[in-house]
Amino acid sequence: MSEVKYTIGMDFGSDSVRALIVNTITGEEMATAVHYYARWKSGEYCEPSKNKFRQHPLDYIEGIENTIKAVVSQVSDDVVKNIVGIGVDTTGSTPVAVDKSGTPLALLNGFEENPNAMFVLWKDHTGIKEADEINDLCAKWDIDYSQFEGGIYSSEWFWSKILHVSRADKAVLNAAYSWVEHCDWVPFLLTGGNDVTQMKRSRCAAGHKALWHESFGGLPPNDFFVALDPVLDGLTDRLFKETYTSDVSVGTLSDEWAKRLGLSTSVEVAVGAFDCHMGAVGVNIEPYYLTKVMGTSTCDILVTPLQEEEHLVKGICGQVDGSVIPNMLGLEAGQSAFGDIYAWYERLISWPIIELIGNSSLISEDIKAKLVEESIANILPKLSEAASKEPIGASGELALDWMNGRRTPDANQNLKGVISGINLGSTSPKVFRALVEASCFGAKKIADRFISEGIPVKGVIALGGIAKKSSFVMQVMADVLNSPIKVAQSEQACALGASVFGAVAAGVYQDTESAMNAMASPFEKVYEPIIENVEAYKEVYKNYSELCVAMENHIMQ
Secondary structure (H helix, E strand, C coil), X not given: CCCCCEEEEEEECXXXXXXXXXXXXXXXXXXXXXXXXXXXXXXXXXXXXXXXXEECHHHHHHHHHXXXXXXXXXXXXXXXXXXXXEEEEECCCCEEEXXXXXXXXHHCCCCCCCHHHCEECCCCCCCHXXXXXXXXXXXXXXXXXXXXXXXXXXXXXXXXXXXXXXXXXXXHHHHCCEEEEHHHHHHHXXXXXXXXXXXXXXXXXXXXXXXXXXXXXXXXXXXXXXXXXXXXXXXXXXXXXXXXXXXXXEEECCHHHHHHHCCCCCCEEECCEEHHHHHHHHCCCCCCEEEEEECCCEEEEEEEECCCCCCCCCCCXXXXXXXXXXXXXXXXXXXXXXXXXXXXXXXXXXXXXXXXXXXXXXXXXXXXXXXXXXXXHHHHHHHXXXXXXXXXXXXXXXXXXXXXXXXXXXXXXXXXXXXXXXXXXXXXXXXXXXXXHHHHHHHHHHHHHHHHCCCCCCEEEEECHHHHHCHHHHHHHHHHHCCCXXXXXXXXXXXXXXXXXXXXXXXXXXXXXXXXXXXXXXXXXXXXXXXXXXXXXXXXXXXXXXXXXXXXXHHHC
C-alpha cells in the first residue's frame, strides 16, 4: 500500500496568514498555525480615513516562513517527508508593482517605506475616480470589456489601483516593469521565479478583476488603456495573455525555500487564487449553492455548469470559466463590509472604556491592560445576547451596510453607511441589531440579484469566523434569506481548499472534484429559518430597500 500523502494550504487574509497540513486521503487537518502581519497590526502604511490600505511584502514573507515551519514542527517526520503539494489563496484584488525579476518594489532600495510600492490591499478604495473612468470608457468602447465582470468596474480591482498609483507616484511608475496579484506572486516566490514574464497568472484573479476573458483574446488591447491614460501605454505587453486554473502546478519549491521551510524540493506549488473561491472548494461547493465566506467582508461564490451561450449576470464581481472549479463557471459577488461593521461598532463604543480605564491613576498598568482587554472581548458577545432579545426591526432603528461602499450588486464605492430611525429610546443593543439586520439584508440583495438574473439559489453554505462564532448573526441570516444555511465544520476552509488544489497539482488526484470529495470539510450545523421571523423581516427589508434608493440618490446627486 502506498504511503499517505499530505498537502499544505496557505490562506492569506486581511490581518494574518494561516497554514494547514491536510491528509489527502481523509481530509484530516493535521496541524495549523497563524501569523499576524506585524506592520499591518501596528497600522503602518495605511490611512483608514482615506480608504488607503497597503501591506508590506515582508509581512507576507515572514508569514510564509513562520506558519509553515510551525506546522511542520507539529507533525512527525513521516508526515513531513510525504508532503507533496502546496496551495495558496489570498485576498484580492491585491496587486503590487514589480521589477522585471518579479520582485515587489518595496523590497528594493529606495522603496522600502513607500506605500505605493507595496501591495494595494483589496479594500483600498483610493482608485474610485479611476474606476469611474474605466466604467465610462467601457461604456463608449466598441467592446464593453466589463461585461464579464458584472458591467461595473470597481475601485477594489486591478486596473483602478494600477492607474491610481501610476498617476500618484512617478517614481513607482518609472520603476514598475509590471504588476502582479498577491495570489500570483506567492507561488512565483516559492518556486524561485526570477522573470515576471514567466509567471503563471491565476485565471481567477485575471478574470474577476483584470478584464481578462478568452473571447477578448486575453486582456483589452493597448489602445484601450492608452485612451484611458497614456501612463498605461505598453503595460499590457508586460503583463500576460495566458491564465491558469489552480489545478495546475507552477513548479516545485526552490532550493532556498525548501531549506527555509524544512521541506523537499519535490513539493509542487499550485497556481494561486482568491480566498473565497478556494473556500468554496474547501466545503465541496455544488452547482447553484451560494457559498458565503463571512469575515471582515463577505465573498459569495456560486458555480454553474458551462453553457453553450453564457448568460451575463449584471452587477456582480464577474463570471469566469474555471475560477473556482476547472470547467465550471464561477460567479462571484460580495459585501465590502460585514464583520468590519461589527468591529467598527465595537471600537466606537469601547472608546470610553479605553480612555477611562487607561487614564485611571487608581489601577496598576497590568490590571488596566487586563481590564481593557477583557471588557472589549466581551462587547460583541454581550451585544449579540441583548440584541437577540429585541424585536425584529428593534424600535425603528434601520441601517445600511455601506460602511466600506457597496461591492454588489452594482459596485459603488462612493456610498456610505447609514443608521436611521434613532430616537431617545435607542440603545446600543437596538442599534447593533439594526447593523446585523442591515448586513443580512445586503446579503439578500445579492441572492435576489442572482435569482432575478435567472440563476437559481438552491441552498446556502457558510464558512468563516462569523459563521462559526455568531449564532445570532447566522439565525438572522437564515431568516432574512428564508433558506437553511449549512455551516462548514472546518475553521480553515479557505486553507483547506488551497490544500485540495495542492493535491491535484501534485498528481495525488486527477481532477478537482475527486480531491474535493475526499478532502473537503463536512458541515457541523444547519440554521433553519423561523417562519414567523421570515414574515416579519419582509416588512423591514422593504424599508431597507426604500432607504437604499433614497440614500443612493442623495449621495450621487
